[in-house]
Amino acid sequence: xxxxxxxxxxxxxxxxxxxxxxxxxxxxxxxxxxxxxxxxxxxxxxxxxxxxxxxxxxxxxxxxxxxxxxxxxxxxxxxxxxxxxxxxxxxxxxxxxxxxxxxxxxxxxxxxxxxxxxxxxxxxxxxxxxxxxxxxxxxxxxxxxxxxxxxxxxxxxxxxxxxxxxxxxxx
Numbered sequence: 001x002x003x004x005x006x007x008x009x010x011x012x013x014x015x016x017x018x019x020x021x022x023x024x025x026x027x028x029x030x031x032x033x034x035x036x037x038x039x040x041x042x043x044x045x046x047x048x049x050x051x052x053x054x055x056x057x058x059x060x061x062x063x064x065x066x067x068x069x070x071x072x073x074x075x076x077x078x079x080x081x082x083x084x085x086x087x088x089x090x091x092x093x094x095x096x097x098x099x100x101x102x103x104x105x106x107x108x109x110x111x112x113x114x115x116x117x118x119x120x121x122x123x124x125x126x127x128x129x130x131x132x133x134x135x136x137x138x139x140x141x142x143x144x145x146x147x148x149x150x151x152x153x154x155x156x157x158x159x160x161x162x163x164x165x166x167x168x169x170x171x
Contacts, residue, residue, distance in 0.1 A: 002055060005090060006035065013091060016040045020075055024058075024068040032058040032068040037090055038079055051081035054089035054096075060117040062124035069125045085130075087112070097133055098122065111135060141165075 006021065008014040017039040024032035035055045043049050053072060058065045069084075076084055089095045098119055099112045107113035138144045142165045146152070 005094075006055070011090075017091070018079070019090070020072075022068055022072050022075075024064055026064065031061070032064045034068060034072060034087075035090060036072050036075060036084075037088070038076075038081055039091065048083070049079070049081045051076040051079070051084045052088045052091065053084055053086035054091075054094075056087045056089075056114075056118070056122075058118070058121055060115070060121070062121050065121045066125050084127075086127075100132075105137070108135075108137070 005011060006019065008019055017037050020036045022034050022036065023030050033055060034053045034057075037052045037054065038049065039052065051072075053069075058068065073084065087096065087098060095110055095112055097112045099114050100119060103116055
C-alpha cells in the first residue's frame with residue numbers, strides 16, 4: 001500500500017509535489033527511512049517553501065535518525081526549503097503526527113501508530129511539537145451520536161438507501 005501511495009506515476013498528488021525517499025542502512029540492513037515531499041501548491045498558497053517528512057521508521061538509535069535527517073536536510077536545502085515539518089504520510093490529508101500514548105491499544109485506520117521511542121528520537125534530531133491532535137475511541141458510537149445529535153431521523157431514506165449501525169459480530 002505504501003509503495004502504491006508513493007508511486008509518483010499513479011498518485012495524482014505528485015503532479016504538484018516533489019518526492020524524495022531516504023533509507024538508512026547499517027551493515028547492509030535497512031534501519032531507518034523517511035520521505036521528503038515539497039508541495040508546490042502549499043508554496044503557492046503560503047508563499048513559503050517547506051519540506052514535509054513522512055513514512056518515518058527508525059530503530060531505537062538517535063544517531064541513526066540524525067544521519068538520516070542530515071541527508072534529508074541537505075536535500076531540502078538544495079531544493080530551497082527553509083523548514084521541515086511532519087510527519088505527514090504523504091501529506092496533510094493522510095496519516096499525520098506521532099502517537100504519544102495509548103500504545104496498549106490496537107492501531108486504527110488513518111491514525112499514527114509508532115513505537116514509543118519515536119518521540120525521543122525526533123526531539124533528539126531537532127524536531128519539536130507544534131500541534132497536538134486528540135483522537136478518541138468510543139465503544140458505543142451510536143449512543144454517542146444519539147446523545148450529541150438526538151435520536152435518528154425517521155424520515156424516508158434518500159435514494160432508497162438505509163444506513164445501519166456496524167455490527168462487528170455480523171460481518
